[in-house]
Amino acid sequence: MYDKEQLKKIAEVFEHWQQQTENDMKKFPERKQRFLSSSGYEFKRCYTPLDVAELDYLKDLGMPGDYPYTRGVQRTMYRGRLWTMRQYAGFGTAEETNKRFKYLLQQGQTGLSVAFDLPTQIGYDSDHPLAEGEVGRVGVAVDSLRDIEILFDGIPLKDVSTSMTINSTAVILLSMYAVTAQKQGAKIEELRGTIQNDILKEYIARGTYIFPPEPSMKIVTDIFEFCAQHMPKWNTISISGYHIREAGASAVQELAFTFGDAIAYVEAAIKAGLDPNVFGRQLSFFFAAHNNFLEEIAKFRAARRIWAKIMKERFNVTNQDAMRLRFHTQTGGSTLTAQQPLNNIVRVAIQALAAVLGGTQSLHTNSFDEALGLPTEQSVQVALRTQQIIAYESGVADIVDPLAGSFAVEALTNEIEEKVWEYLEKIDALGGMVRAIELGYVQKEIHKSAYEQQLAIEKGEQIVVGVNAFQTKEEKPVENILKVDPALEEKQKESLKQLREQRDNRAVASALKELKQAAQEGKNIVPYVFEAVKCYATLGEISDVLREVYGEYTESTSI
Numbered sequence: 001m002y003d004k005e006q007l008k009k010i011a012e013v014f015e016h017w018q019q020q021t022e023n024d025m026k027k028f029p030e031r032k033q034r035f036l037s038s039s040g041y042e043f044k045r046c047y048t049p050l051d052v053a054e055l056d057y058l059k060d061l062g063m064p065g066d067y068p069y070t071r072g073v074q075r076t077m078y079r080g081r082l083w084t085m086r087q088y089a090g091f092g093t094a095e096e097t098n099k100r101f102k103y104l105l106q107q108g109q110t111g112l113s114v115a116f117d118l119p120t121q122i123g124y125d126s127d128h129p130l131a132e133g134e135v136g137r138v139g140v141a142v143d144s145l146r147d148i149e150i151l152f153d154g155i156p157l158k159d160v161s162t163s164m165t166i167n168s169t170a171v172i173l174l175s176m177y178a179v180t181a182q183k184q185g186a187k188i189e190e191l192r193g194t195i196q197n198d199i200l201k202e203y204i205a206r207g208t209y210i211f212p213p214e215p216s217m218k219i220v221t222d223i224f225e226f227c228a229q230h231m232p233k234w235n236t237i238s239i240s241g242y243h244i245r246e247a248g249a250s251a252v253q254e255l256a257f258t259f260g261d262a263i264a265y266v267e268a269a270i271k272a273g274l275d276p277n278v279f280g281r282q283l284s285f286f287f288a289a290h291n292n293f294l295e296e297i298a299k300f301r302a303a304r305r306i307w308a309k310i311m312k313e314r315f316n317v318t319n320q321d322a323m324r325l326r327f328h329t330q331t332g333g334s335t336l337t338a339q340q341p342l343n344n345i346v347r348v349a350i351q352a353l354a355a356v357l358g359g360t361q362s363l364h365t366n367s368f369d370e371a372l373g374l375p376t377e378q379s380v381q382v383a384l385r386t387q388q389i390i391a392y393e394s395g396v397a398d399i400v401d402p403l404a405g406s407f408a409v410e411a412l413t414n415e416i417e418e419k420v421w422e423y424l425e426k427i428d429a430l431g432g433m434v435r436a437i438e439l440g441y442v443q444k445e446i447h448k449s450a451y452e453q454q455l456a457i458e459k460g461e462q463i464v465v466g467v468n469a470f471q472t473k474e475e476k477p478v479e480n481i482l483k484v485d486p487a488l489e490e491k492q493k494e495s496l497k498q499l500r501e502q503r504d505n506r507a508v509a510s511a512l513k514e515l516k517q518a519a520q521e522g523k524n525i526v527p528y529v530f531e532a533v534k535c536y537a538t539l540g541e542i543s544d545v546l547r548e549v550y551g552e553y554t555e556s557t558s559i
């Protein structure tokens with residue numbers, strides 16, 4: 001962006017300035033020998049045009065809404081429409097969570113996001129022995145279509161977009177959601193929302209898998225195919241770096257492993273005969289926003305450029321809509337501290353601001369008490385207000401990609417991109433992401449990074465306010481921590497018992513038999529799951545059928 005003559009002059013001035021700075025530092029040294037990013041690369045003292053001398057505005061940045069989308073996926077970005085304010089919520093029974101959803105919508109939230117309990121996530125009904133003590137604990141308990149009908153009672157599904165954090169049982173929850181919407185009078189082709197459906201990261205970082213990778217990938221591609229035909233507005237997957245980051249990955253690893261997974265999904269779908277120009281439009285992403293403000297902004301900008309290049313150059317995609325990286329952001333749960341929990345409000349605000357300056361499409365802001373328990377109405381309100389203050393008071397939503405052209409931000413964007421490509425080459429050399437996961441390579445890289453971060457905190461090289469510095473002797477305990485009533489588990493089991501008595505059990509048996517046959521014959525299972533769900537077959541029953549056909553996965557541990 002600068003001509004050679006100008007750059008030469010700037011280089012001379014810079015050299016002189018460096019010498020003067022070295023002199024100054026004899027009297028007043030810098031706080032640290034090296035200032036490191038979360039990914040371990042070194043931040044320079046000061047960035048100048050010399051650091052972005054190679055940057056080609058048209059090729060590397062372009063205008064917002066144009067390839068390679070570094071500056072955002074929409075021309076007007078938040079001037080046209082603010083990001084979706086989407087607080088992840090769910091606990092106890094469907095009735096309870098329905099109340100929370102209505103509360104959040106009333107407070108100005110603009111999208112829904114469902115948290116399911118662990119039994120729902122790993123395909124067990126609430127009365128299964130393995131579900132004991134977990135029903136409704138970390139999310140809402142869902143056993144059958146009836147629970148989803150209650151969950152969205154009074155919420156018109158044709159008007160709201162809903163995200164569901166569900167992976168190995170995603171096909172079941174997607175079917176329950178679609179059938180509930182149909183019962184409300186909506187057409188499934190108009191439904192907007194997202195299922196997480198990102199099974200690969202479950203093997204890497206999150207753990208709620210059921211089946212081995214191969215049949216799991218088959219279910220994912222079945223969903224891509226079904227939604228491309230019948231639910232074109234639905235995001236079929238939310239390819240997630242969030243959990244990878246929360247497991248201890250650096251910002252660079254977060255992107256690299258997410259794109260490693262994304263490439264594996266695209267390859268699997270192409271192999272199944274699907275067109276990336278079509279299913280590519282429905283792929284979405286999910287990243288974390290941590291505290292290192294500028295690095296995080298650069299990460300989001302780099303992510304868009306990398307994905308656009310992957311789709312265009314690696315998969316020869318020509319449809320622009322299939323090159324746009326659209327993503328949800330959640331502020332970093334692992335950055336919250338149990339000590340001095342009100343400080344978390346500030347952390348969340350910084351992280352949310354990074355997500356917005358990085359061009360997110362949807363945002364969850366964590367509640368300050370999340371290191372202690374489930375968020376209360378009050379804490380979730382502050383979290384939502386944080387988004388609203390950024391949106392309506394800070395002014396940052398009024399200019400598209402306002403940090404473009406910052407020497408530091410552009411240089412960091414380039415640096416992150418470069419390091420991500422290095423990882424992707426390494427993953428390709430290992431034989432792709434599924435192989436890299438099987439080999440334990442990805443897990444080991446994350447563990448190494450997590451260990452280094454922890455060590456830095458313990459040595460005091462990385463300050464965490466209130467934890468290893470600025471501690472207070474006497475902390476006032478947080479009041480009103482939300483606890484799920486243990487009686488809810490019995491209530492849920494009782495209503496499941498009634499359901500099994502009331503439904504047409506012959507219809508259930510027949511639908512499950514047909515599903516089993518379809519799975520055995522390698523057919524697309526989605527329509528069969530729809531049928532099973534319609535007659536109130538339970539999540540556990542459907543999962544059991546699939547377990548019989550596909551088998552179960554057991555992890556080999558990496559130390």
Ligand SMILES: CC(C)(COP(=O)(O)OP(=O)(O)OC[C@H]1O[C@@H](n2cnc3c(N)ncnc32)[C@H](O)[C@@H]1OP(=O)(O)O)[C@@H](O)C(=O)NCCC(=O)NCCSC(=O)CCC(=O)O
Nearest residue numbers: 074076077080081084113163194235284326327328361362
């Ligand atoms: C694509 C996203 C990221 C966002 O979708 P949204 O519908 O919210 O937003 P959107 O698509 O950007 O915008 C909605 C519509 O407005 C349009 N639009 C937006 N801005 C525009 C502008 N400036 N000009 C013109 N049109 C515009 C879009 O093109 C789109 O229309 P068209 O569609 O017509 O183009 C989706 O996947 C999503 O909502 N994800 C949320 C995932 C989530 O909440 N996950 C929680 C995980 S919680 C978790 O996992 C952590 C804890 C755990 O482990 O359990």
